[in-house]
Amino acid sequence: MGLSTATSAVSEAIKLCVFDSRRGQQEGQELDKILFFYPADLPFTKQLYIIGLSEGLITFTRTFSPEAACEVIEAEKHSHVFFEAEPDIWMVLVVEKNKEVLATWRMDALQKLLKEIHSLFLMFHGPIRLLLEKEPTGEVSRSHLYSFIMDYLSDFLVGKKLQLPSFVDCLKERGTVHMLTIGRDAAIEVQALVRTLDSCIENASCRSLILFQDLLVSTSLSPEDTTNLFSYAVLRLTPSVLSSSASSWSYLLRGNTVSHVTQHGGNVGNRVIRPLQHGKWSKGKNGFLETDIWGMEASGRVNSTPKIWPFQTEKQMYLYVHHHKSLTLILLVPASSIPNGEQGISIIRQYFLENASLKIMTVEEKLSKGWGGENAYHVGGYRYLLIDGDRQISRASPPGKVTTLTKESLLAMSKLREKIDLEKSRAKQDGVVEEKEVEVTIRAKNNAWVISRITRRKELYMVLEKANETVLYASDMVEKFSNRYCNGAFSLD
Amino acid sequence: MSSGLSSLSSSDELDNFNPRTLPTTPPKPLEEELASLALTLPRPELLSDQEDVNVVSDGSAAVGFGFGIQRSDEESRAGVVCEENVVGNSAAAVVEGATGNSVWEGIDGTGVMWGRTNSEIEVDRPVSPSSSGYAGERGSSGASSGRSEMDGIADDEIQELNDDEIQELNDDDSVGDNSNSVHSWVPGKRHGDEDDASISWRKRKKHFFVLSHSGKPIYSRYGDEHKLAGFSASLQAIISFVEDGGDRVKWVRAGKHLVVFLVKGPIYLVCISCTEEPYESLRGQLELIYGQMILILTKSVNRCFERNPKFDMTSLLGGTDVVFSSLIHSFGWNPATFLHAYTCLPLAYGTRQAAGAILQDVADSGILFAILMCKHKVISLVGAQKASLHPDDMLLLANFVMSSESFRTSESFSPICLPRYNPMAFLYAYVHYFDANTYFMLLTTNSDSFYHLKECRIRIETVLLKSNVLSEVQRSMLDGGMHVEDVPVDSLPRYRTISPHLGQQRVPSEFTERFKESSAGMGGPGGLWHFIYRSIYLDQYVASEFSSPISSRQQQKRLYRAYQNIYDSMHDKEIGPHKTQFRRDENYVLLCWVTQDFELYAAFDPLADKAMAIKICNRVCQWIKDVENEVFLLGASPFSW
Incomplete structure (x- = not known):
């Protein structure tokens, strides 16, 4: 075709x-x-x-x-x-x-x-x-x-x-990271692992990102790079994507891009790298992912190591991805400090084997044990989205739960968000985004409560269906939620 | 001769537009006739020096009408001669009127002001209005004198501009907070020297433009329309470019700016604003500006564009700057502009009943509507059977009358069109001011009924004076309307009246005292600062007076914008209306409650307690129910939309 x-x-x-x-x-x-x-x-x-x-x-x-x-x-x-x-x-x-x-x-x-x-x-x-x-x-x-x-x-x-x-x-926020909540002892293990990963090459500042399933466990990157790499990981790198991509990717771009490039009279010799191409990552030796997206080494036998340009470093970095069960470890190594291709990856592989393997296993075990399943972040009676603008983090009701809302409630929430978006953007232009405080509670035509709270760059959006009809009741619900899940960030004194 | 509404069904729009073109004269192209209006704009100096103009005494307020009446030069001259007498008397009437004495009888029908003179009335009167040749003058001499008159106005406006410069500073959106400005706003064109190359012009917070579909400027709130031709052409280009793509542009957002487009046949309206007002509000404002234009010209103006797409409409609206600027000004203070409801002057039930009865008395004799108003507030209003007056039409009519200085100075008879009633035809409005703020309007379809209406007015005036309605109106003006400080805070049901002079004094209860202590000098109980209550069934609203925390013009404007925003979010076209909304931000707590019967919008101190605010809202609603026969016009039966 x-x-x-x-x-x-x-x-x-x-x-x-x-x-x-x-x-x-x-x-x-x-x-x-x-x-x-x-x-x-x-x-x-x-x-x-x-x-x-x-x-x-x-x-x-x-x-x-x-x-x-x-x-x-x-x-x-x-x-x-x-x-x-x-x-x-x-x-x-x-x-x-x-x-x-x-x-x-x-x-x-x-x-x-x-x-x-x-x-x-x-x-x-x-x-x-x-x-x-x-x-x-x-x-x-x-x-x-x-x-x-x-x-x-x-x-x-x-x-x-x-x-x-x-x-x-409307209860999702693109460009934010979803975090896994972890216990204290797991956090200590994770910290140790991060230290190990980040020092994998002597005298080079390496960075790492750890995901458990689709949730971020840790990062040593800037928020912006974290967001980008997290988005990419969720799109193409996590174990669940790998297992499903083989079957389900679309036909939109099944054709060879070269045909397009020639159509445009383009430079065929200049190879087009397609990092978002489906089904291009696969699990290779020792849990490391392999891809030919970045082409082959000069030898023609080995894949080139993926390269990216993080904002923070402005230096090209090699990207290594390692899977262990539900755990995805992403390691960024300055391209200047390690050879490309097979040689480089064997260094990293060796390092993992010697220094990190055990820690990875411990972390995976601890996280798996504490993991509450896909509805872990569901709060009964609430459909919510929580955004921390400073850290570009969001948490939301599981999609399966949000779908239980009526169309009217979702539309009302979407329109409320549209209004709040405008207010936020004005505050941003006025340079007062930090001070922006607003609380909106709407009883919609279908009797659902549609709620938004903004305070010190934290945002809470909430839909309550089948709730009592007084504003006070709705406020109470928010208050309880805030105290219990947001450290009281949205509570009124 | 049949005219106005009776000829509505006529297929000839031209006839509607100019229903009484004398049969002796051949019909003329509409453009020419409309154009002649502008050429005949009166000049203030002429009024004082020569007293030969019978139209409107103030050039800046003049609405250049006098729809191309064809008559011979002799007739015209005769008319002018007659008018000298008229104006002489008219001036006398002004003086008398201004002193506020009720010696109205002395005016005796000679102080006639003709808003637009196009009627042939056959009456034995010393001065026949039909003899006004003013508007009909044609030919080179007439045209050239018209031209000089226009120039005269232009000069005059520039002078005015300098005079208002300071006023404008206070009023202008783009200028910072002015906390103690209780000044009178002066209508009229601002910054006429600017154009789109001026930085100051670009920085104005809210622009309004009207242009023709060929890109010719018709009106601009700021700057000189003629200098804005290029800018106008780019607005036209945007609209038509999107239309070429089979679509229609509604709005464009860039940062804090919102550009709103409204296409009305051959007339394009655009608002460019960074006032944070939502699209629906701005669009509604453009609709009102368009309506105001229709009120002056009727929709028949479209015909001019059909015949000549490059038709230049500015001339038709010459001198109406004040009407538009005062309408635009009202977007910042008059809730009627977004609520689509009107408000009444608070009066004792009996007083309003009396006023209504008097109006009803005359309303059957060929009168479509009889309206007694005090500023923008209705005292009473009566309509002929099956005729209903839309609140927007009332707003536009009141704005037209109030902004045109000429109406104040003498009784007038002017063709106007009510866009929601019938956008194609003129009605005729007889307007008379009883005092500086109270005026009376009789609307009819009959262009010949000036003297009849005048008689009606004299009859009504006599009764109004005898029954003390006018003095009650004065007192109500002084006392103001509902004050948030007076919200009853005890739950005991009792009849309360809002006007102390009506007899019943308020007895402050313990609760009142307690609440007042907690909010001394800070508005009403529970931190209540202001409210608007709209009765859906009556199409009326009542707004409280502003309390001390929102005493400045800037604060009031900000509150109105907050109201507009919350109104907009409550009335979403797709999913609205919502039932309740509570909103707290750095400026206010706003509570909004929409039911089948009413809508309540209340503003509180931003630190107000939620539970208390809700309680106070209930009290306000109860209070309004208690006094509804004072604050609303009840039983205005012909209102049936």
Whole structure:
């Protein structure tokens, strides 16, 4: 099946483009602006229409709001969500509003999706601007963006349709990390393990990330890098992803990307790395994961070691992933301090065997014992989302429990979040985000309580169905929850 | 001659638009006729110097009408001669009116102000309004004099601008807190010298633009419309670009700015705001601006665009800046603009009944609506059978009358259109001020009924004076409405009246004292600062007076914006209305309660106790039920939408 047939089968209800407004400024060269467009087979006139409109409004809104240009265009049939990924490099997502139940979006959630795409892209490929500077025709950037974003979007394919996060996902927060709560003695073991991992190469600052199932256990990376690597791990690296990916990954990009690159007249010799490609990681020797995403060593026999660019270090680092049962250990080693390929991995393997194996086993045991199962964080009677903005951490009711809510309650929550998002963004622009305190308790038409509390960058969203009708009762519920699960962060004195 | 509503069914919109074009004259293109309105704008100097203008005495308030009446030059001149007499008397009337004496009889029908003169009335009167040739002047001399009149106004406005500069500073959205500003706001164009290249213009917090579908500017709140032609064209480009894509743009958000678009046929309206007001509120404001435009011109103005897409509408609205600026100003203080309800002046039940009875007396004689108002508050209102007046129309009508200085100075008869009643046709409004704030309007479909309406007014006025209604109105004005400090805090049911002069004094109870102690100088019991109660069935609301914690204009504006936001979040189109909302932020505790019968919005001290706030809200509702026949107009039966 060819690529173009695959994409044309996808409806035009969702469009996503990346463009550089510094390019193609001469008349007739506008196509040069386009770095990515989905669906790729949309006629160029239509592609240029979206980009023309976006650029027009960016320029227009800058007249009044020079510090923050166009973020959303809301039209009767479409919403356009903007994200300025890098200076003058814009990502615009156009979603169609139709009668379909799920077509109610929260703008901030869509913007976070664009942001996630870009953050992950940065981690693997570096800034788009840099790629464009290195190779001014833009072909390399285009082929990288194409495969990367298409691989990313494939996760949202339901049948032949892209299904982006909608109001039903109002009790989730993209771009945050989900933590595992661990006991004191497990914490000590974890700490010891982290120390061991981080000092695996002498005189080199190594970093590590430990996950138990889909939850973060520990990190020695900055919050931003943690978020990105955590997102990537949950998307492609955890044991559950590995076991399921073999069967379920979509057909969206089954075709060879090379065909696309040649379509665009691209540089075939410049190999396109597709870190988000499905089914490319597999468990190899001694629990280490292997992939050919980064190509082969010169010898042609061994896979190249995966490389990423964390923000924090700004140095290229090798990525090693190790599985032990439900545990995923991610180790970042400065590329300058270890050889690529087989030689490097054998050093790490040796080190693990000698210094870490036992600790890994102990940690896994302790965590497994304390693990309460997938509904571990369910709190009876509550459907909630808790966000710690400082640490980019969130915790929420298990998805299975959230689905028990009615559509009306979810819509009400989604709309409340939309309002709160706006208030937060205004506070951010005023530089008073730290002080932002707000408490909203709404009794919706269907008698559900829809609640939001913001205090010192901590956010709590809550839906209570089948609850008593007084505001005081709802406040009481929040108070109890806050005292019990949030160390009283949302309690009133 | 049939006109107005009776000719509504007529297929000829032109006739509706200008129902009484003299049969002797050939019909003229609508544009020309509309254009002639602007050319005939009166000039203030002319009024004082030559006294030859019968339209409106204040140029800045003048609504340039006088819908192309065709008549010969002789007729015109004759009209002018006559009018000199009229205006002479009119000036006398002004003086008398201003002194507040009730020597209305002395005016005796000569102090006629013609808002728009396009009628042919045959009456034996010393001065026939039909003789006003003012509007009908055509030909080069008329046109050129019209031109100079416009220039005169322009100069005048610039002067005014300088005078209001300070006022504007207080009022302007973009300027910081002004905590002790109880100043009178002066309507009119601001910063007419600015354009889109000015930094100051770009930084204004709330812009309103009206433009034509070809991109021609029609109105801009700030700056000179003509200098904004380029900017206007880019707004047009955005709208039409999205339309080309088979869609329609509703709003655009950039940082704190929200750009809201509203397309009304050939007329485009845009608001650019960073005031944190939600989309639905801003859109509602654009709807009102459009409605105000329709009130002045009727929707027939669309025909001009059908004939000539590049038609320049600014001329039609020349001199109406004050009407729009005062409407825009009201978005910051008048809850009617987002509640879509009107409010009444608090009066003893008997007094309002008396006023209603008087109005009812005249209401059957060809009168569609009789409205007695005090500023933006209704004293009484009567409608003909089956005719109902939408609160938005009342708002726009009251704004039109109050913002045009001319209406204050003498009785007037002016064509107006009620957009919610019938956007295609003119009605005729007879307007007369009884005192500085109290005015009376009679709306009719009959353009010939000036003298009849005048007689009605004289009759009504006599009765109003005899029955002391007008003095009660004055007293109510002085006493104000409901004060949060007076919220009864004991639960004993008893009849309370809100106006002390109505006889029953309040007896402060122990509870009242206790609550008052706890919140001395800080509003009402339980930290209550303000409330708005809207009766859904009556389409009316009552708002409390502002208490001391929100005494400044800036604080009041902020509170209204908070109300707008909470109103918006309660009334979501898809999932609303919600039932209850409690909201606490750094500025307030807001409590909102929506039932089938009423909506309550209450603002408290941000530190207010939740349980207490809820209790106080219940008390407020009870209180309003106790005094509802004083604060609401009950039994206004023709209200049937």
